[in-house]
Amino acid sequence: MIYFDKVTKRYDGNGAALEDITLSVAPKEFVSIVGHSGAGKTTLLKLLLAEERPTDGAVFFESINVNDLPSSALHHYRRRIGMVFQDFRLIPNKTAYENIAFAMEAVGRTDDEIKSDVPYILELVNLADKALNVITIDRGRLVRDDIEGKYVL
Amino acid sequence: MEWMLIKRVLVGGWKNFARSGAVSAATVLIMTVTLAIIGSLIFISALLTYTLDAIKDKVDVSVYFVTTAAEADILAVKDRLEKLPQVKSVSYTSAEDALTAFKERHANDQLTLQALNELGGNPLDASLSVKADDPGEYESIVSFLEASPALSAGGASIVDRINYAQNKEVIDRLALAIRATREIGFAIVILFAIASILIAFATVRLAIYTAKDEIGVMRLVGASNMYVQGPFIITGIITGVVAAVLVLFLMWPATLYAGAKTSGWFGGFNLASYYAGHFALIFFILILSGIALGAVASVFAIRKYLKV
Numbered sequence: 001m002i003y004f005d006k007v008t009k010r011y012d013g014n015g016a017a018l019e020d021i022t023l024s025v026a027p028k029e030f031v032s033i034v035g036h037s038g039a040g041k042t043t044l045l046k047l048l049l050a051e052e053r054p055t056d057g058a059v060f061f062e063s064i065n066v067n068d069l070p071s072s073a074l075h076h077y078r079r080r081i082g083m084v085f086q087d088f089r090l091i092p093n094k095t096a097y098e099n100i101a102f103a104m105e106a107v108g109r110t111d112d113e114i115k116s117d118v119p120y121i122l123e124l125v126n127l128a129d130k131a132l133n134v135i136t137i138d139r140g141r142l143v144r145d146d147i148e149g150k151y152v153l
Numbered sequence: 154m155e156w157m158l159i160k161r162v163l164v165g166g167w168k169n170f171a172r173s174g175a176v177s178a179a180t181v182l183i184m185t186v187t188l189a190i191i192g193s194l195i196f197i198s199a200l201l202t203y204t205l206d207a208i209k210d211k212v213d214v215s216v217y218f219v220t221t222a223a224e225a226d227i228l229a230v231k232d233r234l235e236k237l238p239q240v241k242s243v244s245y246t247s248a249e250d251a252l253t254a255f256k257e258r259h260a261n262d263q264l265t266l267q268a269l270n271e272l273g274g275n276p277l278d279a280s281l282s283v284k285a286d287d288p289g290e291y292e293s294i295v296s297f298l299e300a301s302p303a304l305s306a307g308g309a310s311i312v313d314r315i316n317y318a319q320n321k322e323v324i325d326r327l328a329l330a331i332r333a334t335r336e337i338g339f340a341i342v343i344l345f346a347i348a349s350i351l352i353a354f355a356t357v358r359l360a361i362y363t364a365k366d367e368i369g370v371m372r373l374v375g376a377s378n379m380y381v382q383g384p385f386i387i388t389g390i391i392t393g394v395v396a397a398v399l400v401l402f403l404m405w406p407a408t409l410y411a412g413a414k415t416s417g418w419f420g421g422f423n424l425a426s427y428y429a430g431h432f433a434l435i436f437f438i439l440i441l442s443g444i445a446l447g448a449v450a451s452v453f454a455i456r457k458y459l460k461v
Binding site: 049051072075076077078079080083085089091092093102103105106107108110111 | 157158161172366367369370371372373374375376377378380
């Protein structure tokens, strides 16, 4: 369960990106958050991922107060959340295979799991023949690779 | 699982180094210059020690004995002096040897030799030349002689004079010069080490900057600090080791050339001979310095990117 408890986020010198937000997402619930540019959608996700800390209020993930997590525990917390980044965050000098495997290595998956899962995922999205191609700037392809990476995680 | 993490960190570090091409080359070049400075300081320190030892060797305190002093009594004084821990060596010159040496020095000075003949006998004193381990110790040796004077069987002192007072100013200045040179040398080493670390840090930070997207993704998907930081530290260490090996390789022709040109300047100190004779020590110092420089620079350079 995800719970935002009266969360406010202000960035230095600017107004509030989020003001007194309270929302909850139940387990297995599918929620879409829509809004104009600057509404605070990205900030909401950054607070959930602990990429930013709230100015006021608290963010809870399965009863864990994300604010209270020490830096040393953040990586364990983030492994429990799958994220498709707005700007894709694919690594240009790595192949499609390496981009997917890279994230799996970062979270400690074994070599055997990587060798088994990555080709399967590439096959699933019809990119098996492009496994050794270095990532290009085609936005459509980038989105697909980004989603693949998060699917595997 | 730990071994898997270590293996990935090592492989990741090597891949970072190998794939970075020009950035790795630039970092190696900067560290090579830095380590070459450290290497030069090793040689300068050795040369300084050699030169100062040569100067120290020329300084001594001479104890002159009365012409009536018995050789046995003089040798007893020699024996007592040799037992002192601060005394490096004591050499005895008999009155006869002193006369022979005097005649040889003035072989072309007939007037002096004639005057010596007219005096008759041997007017020169037997003497002991005392060398100390450290010029600062001469005062204590003279104090020892004055506190327990050497006496003849009849109870009279057999010591005519000690030339310490005349040499004291030179000895004191030498001791001061040695101390000051060592302190300045140490300060220069520290200064260069700090400058080296700063330069290496700036270069490594530039190399890490090119991987900031990668680091950002690693942090956000849940990579541990060790997984993020480790490969860059390994890259820093590899860079340091490559630079150290390069310096060791370049030092050989450099010291051969410089040694041949300069050995006459420093009273026989040859750079190439020193390098060959102390290769293991120089290798050890440079490799360790390269590893430390690379690792420390990488740790500081990547800290900024671990804050997400």
